[in-house]
Amino acid sequence: MTIHKEGTASIAIAAIFFAVANLISFYFLSFSSPVISSLIFIVTLGLFLFIISFFRIPKRQYTFNENAIIAPCDGKVVVIEEVQADEYFPDRRIQVSIFMSPLNVHVNRNPVTGEVVHSKYHKGKYLVAWHPKSSTENERHTVVYRKGNKEVLTKQIAGALAKRIVNYVQPGQQVNQNDEMGFIKFGSRVDLLLPLDAKIKVNIGDKPKGGVTVIAEW
Template identity: 50%
Template structure:
């Protein structure tokens, strides 16, 4: 399935590729040029189809769980001073998404959106630490009975379009789709220090399925 967040780009590129293939079949000579154009067009079409894919996911049940919002690799786990939503020291867990990953983002927790802010910034490589502060990004703060979670969708060197329709007051359900970042990017997740982080640097995450952490309520019940 192709994500609705990528319909505009996907169908535009697909149409261009199909036109090139048709023109190559009808008019291009010699055959070596014709076949080269066809192969390149199919390769581009295959890449964008793979990039905008949107597979179904099975989200673990548990109101205390914090679920990965993105497919990719954990590149940063550290404590930072967060002054946008928490206004205190928190955990930062950063997930880098390569162009080969699924780029649809999913809600890490159920709750209500309390804060959003779009930042028009730079386009450093998404895996660099300074990308978290300086790159184009969409910031979303969520709150529920267990606590707060903040996300940053961060555009990378290639990705220059963030899709996020969320606004304050929206009710979210863990694991549901909420947007994407097109063509390579990163998502930072900020968690209270009371959260037990369940992942480590280098781990591969699956959006909507991988558990990043647990609020303390679950540990107290066990």
């Protein structure tokens, strides 16, 4: 396991908070209120370890398949439905939405190998990530990949806690399946908009792993 570069500042701040809180606790509470001092240590240690865990990159055997759309993130499948595209595409698409809790790995990966033909950031609200309108009203970053004559759209969506979306790809860039596409901090969601003839390989409630699970084939 390694730690993602996006976590450097957050982990440093958490480490300073942990150290300062426990130094103050030790000097002022350890003798008069040892139970409270111990509780502060346990709580702050738990928060520190949570921050580290949030930015983890676990070692995995990634799935590479030119005929498949691979999960762009970890999480839980909460939506599989036909929708009218609200951006880039003029037609209807199959939407697959993956909700990422704060406990999930939050690295986002390219679902396919191909050319980035669209990449756009949108300001927006911070509705809870499973809210139906979060896909079109929340802060989000949309990327469209083209592979041959086929295209797939991914949408990084901020949630109630996630207020920083990071995206690394640019229009015209050639990218590889499972390379890093971006990162969303502290709970969020990623939508995929797929062609109507895509063969969906997951069900509502499934828990895909980013870079591993096949979401669909085309």
